[in-house]
Amino acid sequence: xxxxxxxxxxxxxxxxxxxxxxxxxxxxxxxxxxxxxxxxxxxxxxxxxxxxxxxxxxxxxxxxxxxxxxxxxxxxxxxxxxxxxxxxxxxx
Numbered sequence: 731x732x733x734x735x736x737x738x739x740x741x742x743x744x745x746x747x748x749x750x751x752x753x754x755x756x757x758x759x760x761x762x763x764x765x766x767x768x769x770x771x772x773x774x775x776x777x778x779x780x781x782x783x784x785x786x787x788x789x790x791x792x793x794x795x796x797x798x799x800x801x802x803x804x805x806x807x808x809x810x811x812x813x814x815x816x817x818x819x820x821x822x
Contacts, residue, residue: 755781758796759778775800
């Protein structure tokens with residue numbers, strides 16, 4: 731029987747700021763750095779997102795749109811990206 735070998739390959743520190751407005755909007759700026767220890771390669775994306783809380787009938791929904799720019803990346807890594815999210819909220 732082979733022993734289980736585990737090793738830590740990626741480290742992902744994440745920093746963010748998300749101020750909210752009185753009209754239930756949230757603006758988020760964050761980074762999520764990834765370091766692949768064996769290849770010594772970093773990926774440093776900067777994410778900017780806007781989220782708006784809306785009511786559709788009695789249903790509460792959070793709509794999010796955002797963009798990503800990779801300030802540092804592998805040669806074959808992504809340069810930019812888009813993000814869309816719909817979150818259904820069911821408060822008690």
